[in-house]
Amino acid sequence: MGQSRTNEPQAAVDTTPADLRPRLPDASVPDIAAIVMSSTDAMFIATVDGTVLTWNPGAETLLGYAADTVIGKNLTDLFAPDQRDAVLTLCAAVAGGAAHYKDTVGRRNDGALVTVSASLAPIRNHVLQVSGLSVVLRDMTDRQREDAASDELQTQYRTVVDGSIQGIVTQQDGRIVYANPAAARLLGRDNPDDLIGWNSFDDVVAEPDLAPFRTRTAAALRGETVAPSAPWRVRRADGRTIWVTSTAHRTVWQGRGAVTSFYTDVTAAHTAEAALIASEARYRALTQASDTIVWRTTPAGDVVFADRMWNDLTGQTEERTLNWGWLDAVHPDDRDPTIAAWQESLQSRTIHKNQFRIRLENGDYRWFSIRAVPILNDDGSVREWMGANTDIHERKHAEETVRESESRLQMALQAAKAGTWEAVPNRAEFVASDLAQTLFGILPGRQVTITDALAALIPEDRQQFETEMHRAVQTGSAFQVEFRVTQPDGSVRWLHAQAELRPASNPGRLIGLVNDITDRKLREQQINFLMHEVNHRSKNLLSLILSIARQTAGSVNRDFVRLFTDRVTALSKNQDVLVEGNWRGVDMDALVRAQLSHLKGLLDRQIILQGATLRLSPAAAQTIAMALHELATNASKYGALSNDSGHVDIAWDITQPQDRDAVFSLSWRESGGPPVEKPVQRGFGSTVTVGMVQMGLDGTVTEHFAPTGFTWQVECPANNVIEPAEPT
Structure with missing residues (x-):
């Protein structure tokens, strides 16, 4: 087998051509x-x-x-x-x-x-x-891989920076050279490129924070570690100021030193924190001003915090108050009910309300109202309890006083057989006590409207009742009316109702009393009958006196008979006015018109009346009536009423001088009549108009006989003339 080939590098083979x-x-x-x-x-x-x-x-x-x-x-x-x-x-x-x-x-x-x-x-x-x-x-x-990795890293970095919720700004030489989209949004711009070239100090930072910002930037540029800032103010492009926190780091931009800052918008948090601080300050001020004691407990009800006011009030130390130690300051009679109520609220996790007495440091006890609410976690479990104790000692005493007063009032109403009622006419509401419902002819306990309540009134009285009720609501005046009610058994009873408007608590609401005045009305009817009988007999007596006077005088002195007859008739007319007023006083206007009734064709034409509404006492009425009759007689015979062109002005009033009691004045002024001459002799008429008036009214009478017209005037203390008001 041939020798195998290896991967090891071989020696270079020089095959360079010789010509090279x-x-x-x-x-x-x-x-x-x-x-x-x-x-x-x-x-x-x-x-x-x-x-x-x-x-x-x-x-x-x-x-x-x-x-x-x-x-x-x-x-x-x-x-x-x-x-x-x-x-x-x-x-x-x-x-x-x-x-x-x-x-x-x-x-x-x-x-x-x-x-x-x-x-x-x-x-x-x-x-x-x-x-x-x-x-x-x-x-x-490798380099391609590194370049690809670098490109990917740059892409990722850009994605992170552009997608950051923090505003990222790089500044160099006091100018912004880079900003991410978040920074653009934070500073009120749509495009980050709009910020390039901005002065990173004057164009961004609000004046109060400019100096600290420059200091931080310089430190970062030197490479020093710059801790995250406290909130500071940034000025947006739209002029609005926001709060941010920032960090600053030294960086390199295009080969030169720069500072990159990371901004976080904390406006909402800063505003909330400022609001919380202000709220806490207001809360502390409120609790101090309202004498409210604030406390906090565990879910099991153990006190872990109590306002210092508790310690100042009770003398307990802070340690003694914690857990359940506060119970030692609760009145012994209130402790068991307090524990039971508190434990019930802890178990049911419902708002706790209670009242008990707290022993003060000096040994006295005061009533407090207690209210606590559970603070829940997201899962519904109790995280803690927050409570407050409010001093209600004066309110407790006031409530007790009111209860006693109401008890006395109820006894008084029962003794007076008076019932209470309330009505809001605009809403047809009507509420009454059992006695008041009985008086109105309604079965006690039945809910009724105003229409139901007034159904049993005699028709003409019902109309008056409704008219007076609406008038009281519209004008704010007191409501007072007497009326008749047909009872379920068919009998008719007289009632008296009075009420006042209570617009503060409920606009348009009348609150009042009603009581049975049937017996009083029967007595008044009997008295009126007797008075009319006496009046009738008095007139018969006066007629007899006139008859005797005429027979005695015969034809010797016809003027005497006429004058005597007129004066007795004047007394008779005055008697009628007094009887009509039940001898409790006479209306001034009615008195004048009664004495001038024989001249009624001239009233409000040649005779002008002007004066305040006054009620005269019976004695004063008789004196003034005789004087007015005498003045009218003289004016008809010799003065302004003896022709068609004359006038008489009758005026009365009550004035209140600064240095004395009220004064009543009555004047009779004639004009347009025949020329006036002062009489040479004074007769019985002068006695009636001057002497009897001055003596009867304890006043001063003045007369002036000017050619253009006769003037008569009386002034006296008002108390001598005015009928005293009846006690209510």
């Missing part, structure tokens, strides 16, 4: 041979037409051909078929005298292809003619 050798210096031949033999690159010489003449170990290693199998072959056989034409073209160009380089694909002895870098250079003979080619092939597989 003389051009190589003899001294350099060993050196060149050593270089060729030791090179890892494939190196060989070929003729101008491409015939391989030499073959080094590097060529055998790269392409797998032994020297004796390749020398004499054309070098195109060493390349991939699709590369051979290009190689021939390259050889022709080198034969022309120029060296050429080309990345191409070699073909190994086993048929495998390998990427190589081919370097071809001309070899010249002693007359400098190109007589051969020097070929160097370098394996580019």
Whole structure:
């Protein structure tokens, strides 16, 4: 058997033609041979037409051909078929005298292809003619792999950088030279290229943070480690300011030092944190202002935190308060109910509400309202409990006072046989106590509307009730009305209802009382009957007196009979007005009109009345009535009412001087009548208009007999004239 061939590199075989050798210096031949033999690159010489003449170990290693199998072959056989034409073209160009380089694909002895870098250079003979080619092939597989890996790495890096949610900016000499899309969005731009050339300080950083940012950038450029920044402000292209955090690192950009920064938008977090800080501050202020004690417990109800206010209030130490130690400050009578209520809330995981008394450091007890809520995890389990204690001591006492007051009110209402009721006319709502429903003729406990409640009223009274009710709601005035109700048994009862508007709590709501006044009405009817009977008998007596006076006077003095008759008639008319007012006072306007009733054709035409609504006492009414009758008689005979052109102005009022009590004034002013002359003698009429008035009213009367018209006026303390208001 022949000796087997190994893959070890063989010694270079020198088959250089003799015409090529003389051009190589003899001294350099060993050196060149050593270089060729030791090179890892494939190196060989070929003729101008491409015939391989030499073959080094590097060529055998790269392409797998032994020297004796390749020398004499054309070098195109060493390349991939699709590369051979290009190689021939390259050889022709080198034969022309120029060296050429080309990345191409070699073909190994086993048929495998390998990427190589081919370097071809001309070899010249002693007359400098190109007589051969020097070929160097370098394996580019690793470099190609490295380049591919590098390209892939660059692609991946670019993908990561462009897809990063962090803004990445590289700055050099104070200008932005690179920015990723996230940085563009962060700074308010659509395209990262829009940021190129921006001043990385003045165009980006808000003024308050500019100096610290410059310091951090300079430190990073020096290669120092720059810790992540606290939030600082960045100015966007749209003028809005946002908050970011950043890190900075020294990098290289196009061969020179630069700084690459990574920005994270923390505006939402910073705003939330600021809001949280403000909220906590407000919460602390609120709890301090409201005397609310805040506390926190474990899911099992063990206290792990209590506001310092608890310790200040109870005198307990912080350690003593924790877990269940706070119970020692709870009133002994309240402890067991407190524990039971708290444990029930812990088990049901529902909002806890309670009230108990807490012992203060000085030994006193105060009432507190307790409210706690469970804070839940995502799975629904309790993470902790948050609670608050609020001082309600004054409210408790106020509630007790209200309860006592309500109890007394109920007793008073029962004693007075009065019921309570509420109504909202605009919504037809009506609510009443059992007694009030009974009085309104409604079965107790039945829910009714206003229409139902008023159904039992006498029709004319129901209309008055509704009118007064709507007036009270619209004007805000007090509601008060007397009305009749037909009871279920057919009897008719008189009721009195009064109410006030409560717009603050419920607009349009009337709240009031109703009570039975049937007995009072019966008594009033009896009294009215008796008074009319007395009045009737008094008039009969006056008629008898007039008859006697006429018979006594006979025809001796007819003027006396007429005057006497008129004055007694005036008393009779005044008696009618008093009876109509139940002797509880007389309306001033009604009194004047009654005394001038015989002149009613002149009222509101020649006689003008003007004055406030006043109610006179019976005694004052009699005195004023006699004076008015006398003045009217004189005006009809001698004064302004004796012709068609005269006028009488009657005015009354109550004034309140600063330095004394209220004053009542009544004036009678005539105009347009015959010329007035002051009388020489004063008769009984003067006694009635001056003397009796001054004495009866304890006032001052003044008279003026001006030629243009007579004037009479009285002034007296208002208390001497006005009927006192009835107690409510």
